[in-house]
Amino acid sequence: MKVAGFDIGGANTDLAVIDFDEEGNIKEIKTDFEYLPMWSQNDKLGVTLIDLIENICPVEEIDAVGISMTAELVDAFETKTEGVLDIANTCEKFFDVPVAYIGLNGVLSLEDLIKNPLDVAAANWKATSQIIAEIEKNCIFVDTGSTTTDIIPIKNGEECAKGRTDFERSATGELVYTGTLRTNLTSFVDSIPINDGNYRVASELFAITADVYNVLDLIKDEDYVCATCDGEGKTKEESARRISRVVCADLDILSIDEIVNVADFIHQAQIKQIASGIKEVSEREGLNTVVVTGLGKDILCAPAAKSLDLKVKSMGDYYTDEECVVAPAIGTALMMKNYI
Amino acid sequence: MKVAGFDIGGANTDLAVIDFDEEGNIKEIKTDFEYLPMWSQNDKLGVTLIDLIENICPVEEIDAVGISMTAELVDAFETKTEGVLDIANTCEKFFDVPVAYIGLNGVLSLEDLIKNPLDVAAANWKATSQIIAEIEKNCIFVDTGSTTTDIIPIKNGEECAKGRTDFERSATGELVYTGTLRTNLTSFVDSIPINDGNYRVASELFAITADVYNVLDLIKDEDYVCATCDGEGKTKEESARRISRVVCADLDILSIDEIVNVADFIHQAQIKQIASGIKEVSEREGLNTVVVTGLGKDILCAPAAKSLDLKVKSMGDYYTDEECVVAPAIGTALMMKNYI
Numbered sequence: 001m002k003v004a005g006f007d008i009g010g011a012n013t014d015l016a017v018i019d020f021d022e023e024g025n026i027k028e029i030k031t032d033f034e035y036l037p038m039w040s041q042n043d044k045l046g047v048t049l050i051d052l053i054e055n056i057c058p059v060e061e062i063d064a065v066g067i068s069m070t071a072e073l074v075d076a077f078e079t080k081t082e083g084v085l086d087i088a089n090t091c092e093k094f095f096d097v098p099v100a101y102i103g104l105n106g107v108l109s110l111e112d113l114i115k116n117p118l119d120v121a122a123a124n125w126k127a128t129s130q131i132i133a134e135i136e137k138n139c140i141f142v143d144t145g146s147t148t149t150d151i152i153p154i155k156n157g158e159e160c161a162k163g164r165t166d167f168e169r170s171a172t173g174e175l176v177y178t179g180t181l182r183t184n185l186t187s188f189v190d191s192i193p194i195n196d197g198n199y200r201v202a203s204e205l206f207a208i209t210a211d212v213y214n215v216l217d218l219i220k221d222e223d224y225v226c227a228t229c230d231g232e233g234k235t236k237e238e239s240a241r242r243i244s245r246v247v248c249a250d251l252d253i254l255s256i257d258e259i260v261n262v263a264d265f266i267h268q269a270q271i272k273q274i275a276s277g278i279k280e281v282s283e284r285e286g287l288n289t290v291v292v293t294g295l296g297k298d299i300l301c302a303p304a305a306k307s308l309d310l311k312v313k314s315m316g317d318y319y320t321d322e323e324c325v326v327a328p329a330i331g332t333a334l335m336m337k338n339y340i
Numbered sequence: 341m342k343v344a345g346f347d348i349g350g351a352n353t354d355l356a357v358i359d360f361d362e363e364g365n366i367k368e369i370k371t372d373f374e375y376l377p378m379w380s381q382n383d384k385l386g387v388t389l390i391d392l393i394e395n396i397c398p399v400e401e402i403d404a405v406g407i408s409m410t411a412e413l414v415d416a417f418e419t420k421t422e423g424v425l426d427i428a429n430t431c432e433k434f435f436d437v438p439v440a441y442i443g444l445n446g447v448l449s450l451e452d453l454i455k456n457p458l459d460v461a462a463a464n465w466k467a468t469s470q471i472i473a474e475i476e477k478n479c480i481f482v483d484t485g486s487t488t489t490d491i492i493p494i495k496n497g498e499e500c501a502k503g504r505t506d507f508e509r510s511a512t513g514e515l516v517y518t519g520t521l522r523t524n525l526t527s528f529v530d531s532i533p534i535n536d537g538n539y540r541v542a543s544e545l546f547a548i549t550a551d552v553y554n555v556l557d558l559i560k561d562e563d564y565v566c567a568t569c570d571g572e573g574k575t576k577e578e579s580a581r582r583i584s585r586v587v588c589a590d591l592d593i594l595s596i597d598e599i600v601n602v603a604d605f606i607h608q609a610q611i612k613q614i615a616s617g618i619k620e621v622s623e624r625e626g627l628n629t630v631v632v633t634g635l636g637k638d639i640l641c642a643p644a645a646k647s648l649d650l651k652v653k654s655m656g657d658y659y660t661d662e663e664c665v666v667a668p669a670i671g672t673a674l675m676m677k678n679y680i
Contacts, residue, residue, distance in 0.1 A: 075570035079590040166588040171537035178543055187526040187543035197511035203518055203527035230415035248506040250419040
């Protein structure tokens with residue numbers, strides 16, 4: 001039996017299709033994702049879901065579809081409730097097999113979702129926690145994706161996040177809204193040392209973290225899936241030019257070597273930002289082991305945990321890198337399998 | 341004789357037309373401005389310049405045109421040099437009367453500009469300093485516009501900014517890239533206290549300072565000239581909804597009263613940000629009087645200066661509010677008058 005798990009984010013829609021044998025064990029996992037900016041193109045969601053599956057296997061072979069989401073926060077929707085209902089409506093329209101939704105307290109049918117749409121809002125970390133709990137029964141998992149970082153405590157194999165909604169988790173250290181690709185550099189850097197000076201940053205959307213890790217060679221070319229700020233290309237020089245603008249400079253003013261130093265500084269600043277959330281959760285919950293996952297697991301999560309002298313494990317020791325990138329989608333498929 | 345002064349910014353193009361009597365004294369100042377996002381619509385610059393003049397007086401009555409600019413930084417241009425040359429080229433094409441450009445060391449002809457385009461890049465504060473020096477010969481002027489804040493020391497009637505380019509000034513406290521309208525809240529606020537919690541912000545472009553001052557009733561409806569982040573309207577409720585998203589909330593989660601408290605906190609944070617630049621310049625230069633101007637003069641510049649126990653004067657005591665908003669354009673017209 002084949003179960004599809006989708007994680008519909010604001011910027012990326014991730015998919016995992018898991019093939020189970022007759023005893024219910026995993027035979028094979030296939031994954032894919034597509035950049036779909038839901039703030040401007042949410043009308044393309046249904047077609048994108050089908051296309052993603054077809055890239056992996058014929059849609060007719062899918063027996064059930066699980067959905068988790070965070071895209072309800074995008075500003076195309078007036079409220080999260082409106083967003084959740086709109087997204088669920090699209091999912092129901094495009095699939096004939098059973099569809100259900102990951103909520104904060106388990107899997108919901110459409111009927112239950114309609115009764116309490118907010119239970120489904122930004123609950124994708126709940127799905128991730130299912131996978132991580134099998135790796136480590138007492139830990140904090142840290143999942144840095146393209147846009148956000150989930151920092152979730154697990155005790156005795158059960159997630160026990162103090163905040164439940166993303167609003168609440170932004171106050172408990174369990175959600176740090178910073179990521180490997182889409183994050184505006186000015187959101188976590190106020191000034192940048194260059195040579196002997198300390199340069200305040202320009203509060204525009206001139207460059208994103210994808211440019212920083214592109215210049216530093218810490219992501220692969222194919223990982224830079226989101227749009228560039230200036231509509232130009234994704235070469236290292238083009239990324240360096242975008243970063244130069246963050247201090248009101250250009251590549252006539254700053255050399256590539258200087259930009260690499262700037263990028264190093266920004267990288268360290270983002271590690272500190274993520275560490276601040278891990279520290280809060282670790283101290284409150286008395287947990288000293290971190291399991292890292294997501295696109296930023298090696299370049300952001302692990303260094304952040306190590307800076308706090310915590311023990312670090314990686315989902316990458318049990319799953320492929322491609323699987324780690326779509327961890328919530330895999331968790332969603334697993335929860336859906338247990339639900340049907 | 342009538343002289344037009346333009347200040348071509350990245351987001352706004354400002355105009356002042358000054359009518360001089362035969363002795364060269366100011367008879368009348370007329371002003372206007374238009375929101376022109378140069379990152380996407382720089383091809384409309386020429387037409388906008390003509391339209392702006394025609395709103396005030398027939399273009400045939402204009403005897404000379406002075407230009408200052410900061411728009412060369414927008415990411416439609418690869419380098420500042422390319423931006424300056426492109427903008428100057430447009431200005432030359434659209435006017436038959438003498439045109440010249442404000443540079444860091446005075447007014448430049450097109451010929452001189454071509455020899456050293458960077459002298460003209462982000463030099464509009466040079467024009468403002470001409471006006472302020474007549475109000476106070478030893479002071480720091482603080483001009484908070486829609487997007488940026490210039491903090492320029494004046495001694496014995498001459499500006500003596502330590503940084504000359506905007507890159508340099510971002511390291512000397514003389515440019516704080518924060519403004520009254522267009523500034524992404526996440527660029528200067530990391531977390532926001534609400535009730536008993538402290539909420540980390542979402543690093544998207546969900547809301548801008550115009551939303552904050554709209555909710556707090558500190559700007560007029562007609563001052564909110566830039567685009568909204570979500571493409572929706574400019575009512576207080578719509579601004580409040582945008583602000584709620586900055587902490588991953590919506591108006592189901594936060595009440596309007598709570599959003600007003602959030603806006604108050606953000607307002608104070610921006611005052612502190614501007615004060616940090618004023619403090620740096622004041623201590624380095626030993627200047628204790630601040631002259632405030634720009635759209636943010638009363639709500640941002642004056643409170644920032646007062647928080648440092650500095651003496652505050654306002655350009656508003658000598659000019660109308662409308663004139664203060666386009667101070668660099670007025671200074672540009674005055675410098676152009678002296679040049680021809």
